[in-house]
Amino acid sequence: MKIVLYFDLFGSKYENIYQYKDIYQFPKKLKNILNGNLELNFYSKNEENKFFFIENNKTNISNNIFNFLMTLFLQRKKTDICILFHVRLITFCLFIIYKLGNKNNKAFLKGDVNLKYLKDIYSNKFFFKGYLYRYLIRKTDIFFVETKECYEFLKEKKLNNIEIYSNNFDNNLLSEMNIVKKEYSQKKNIILHVSRVGTYPKNTELLLEILENIELNNWEVYILGKIEENFKLKISEFFDKNPHLIENIKFLGQITDKKKVYEYYNESKIYLCTSRYEGFSIAFTEVLIFNNYIITTNVSGAKDITNNNELGYICKREEDFIKKINILLKDEEQISKLDKKREEYIKKIFSTKHIEDKLKEII
Template sequence: MKKNLTVLFTLDGLEKVHLYKDVGLTPYYLGKEYNLDVDIVYSNSEKKELPKSFRNVSLIEIKYYKIWSVLKRIDKFRLLESFSFYKYLIKNAKKIDYLMFFHIRLDKFFLVLLYKFLNKNGKVYFKMDSDINGVLKSNIKNITFIRKVQKFLLRILLKKIDLISIETKETYNEILRNGFCNKNLSNKIVYIPNGFDEEYLIENKVKMKSFEEKENIMITVGRIGTEEKNNEMLLEALNNLDLKEWKIYIIGSYTEDFKEKYDEFIKNNQDKKETVTLTGSIENKNLLYSYYNRAKVFLLTSKWEGFAIVYPEALRFGNYIITTDVGGARDITNNGKIGVVTEIENTIQFKNKILKVINNEINLEEKFNQSLELSKKQFLWNEIVKNKQFKKFFNEE
């Protein structure tokens, strides 16, 4: 009989796009590698159009209980808002061999305790999804009384967790040195980066372009205009810059504020009306990947990231990555050997790295080949899930 892996997606707002990110791909590839029945259990405050299954993963929607905003502020453990998840565990905990969560937060505290009480042999896995700043903050000792209480409870939660994965080497090494919430986690922490969904390319017969087939295109992909993405910095870097034969596509849903800034940018840079394009959201994955496939360069201007999903996507298509120094930047560029990492919010430095590409000072064909090699070795989900600590956790060793 197959064992069961259940993801409790307690974060509000599961959407179809999440299934092609770590939320859907981590459990899918784990299930495929270790022959597991996989369920993702979710509760949405708004009705979303979602399938009943994703590949071999069952999607189980449970009731969302609407809570008054005043109660939300009081209910730090989200006991009321997560009521459906407690009901689900009471009914199904004994059938769940492995329980998985995203983000180590106190709203999972009693869910984990309940599961461990109902299923003594059950194992709990957390995909941490944190940057180094979150870890450093957790280890600060001079804190308020409320923070001390929260930290105390988080340390209890950490004891109940059997396996924790973190996405970047920098954060992983920091936890090994100093712990999380000042708790030593060396016996249960594992470095697991986000990866690329190679199976998608096979299923959809996506033909990878050779370097010779690529075009002089740079792209950035994300939630355009949000504070963390800092896309305004890209517009500043491109201001009065001679792009020569290069084109730039800014891809993703955008805020009205950013649209105004983009329009102003085009007004002041009429020569870029046809060369710097704000595409809007591209939900069709094949169409989105066609941009990666055509492009030679990927740009990321973020102020902070855990480990951006766009990184392994850009790497898999051989894009030369120019990125600010956020979570995962050094891992995905092999410490700046095959891409380049700039200081956060350093517009001039970022602009100069783009100029080097435009002026043919970078051997993009060499970087293309190195990117494909690194992607194959370290950033494909079907290989990532073969990690020896995953094998041990899922009783393969």
């Protein structure tokens, strides 16, 4: 069975962290359960990407959109399952080309959407594009969403091709990287935040406002991620205003070595997400695996990853963050006592075995 992924990289440079994200992990799982051959096709204007490949899979990266689309057209009848990502115009075009004279072969679309985006699609916000997006969702053989709320919303639209695929952590990576999960008593007093620092969706301003109102004492905050140039001045101003926090808060920049990132997850106790909006963040499942207590805004996946506030905490406003963090720093038992429940929840919902078994049932 031939499984082929088509994906637009938006012109960005392909970095090795992509192979840990759902654009590779999802088709990889399909390959495993169907015992098929996997081919990866990317479009990007970035010349550096043409030297990239993932593991032993056939990987094609084109910087010419015509060649990218022509590859799909010529290979469509030799492809058993075509995997697409995101509800966008380029995805609509890929779907239409793939189905030309090829209606019997399957097209799976992993939406990577949040509830707000779906509501916009089914309102008049996108005008004609909204019609195209609704057609794409309705006509693809299986449309995968990541959260229960998105699934329930689309089921109300009387769609029968909707399935939940929760982004998960590949459990095999721990043994491959020789990482041993630490017990709570072995962890350090670290609060972790991972994002593209200073971008609008990640809302780093809120993070800084929260941190200047936290009694950190012997706790440290590690902030991982590329820092936007226009945000560096705000960081300097923050430390000018709060010089007592210089030793507690560390901006570590972008770390592309995934093993090193996992080691930070393994050492930390609390994970903060202040985003305005997200798809289902892969980081959520990664930090959950390492038994971090997740405190987050109500982004897509927050209810799923915290099991409706049982294993973490969803905040509506800045004051909620401040109050909850200060409570946890004074009473760590509220974090450690949930370790067993997290392990059970991961096994039930987010383990590789559970995800692959569910895909077998669907397909």
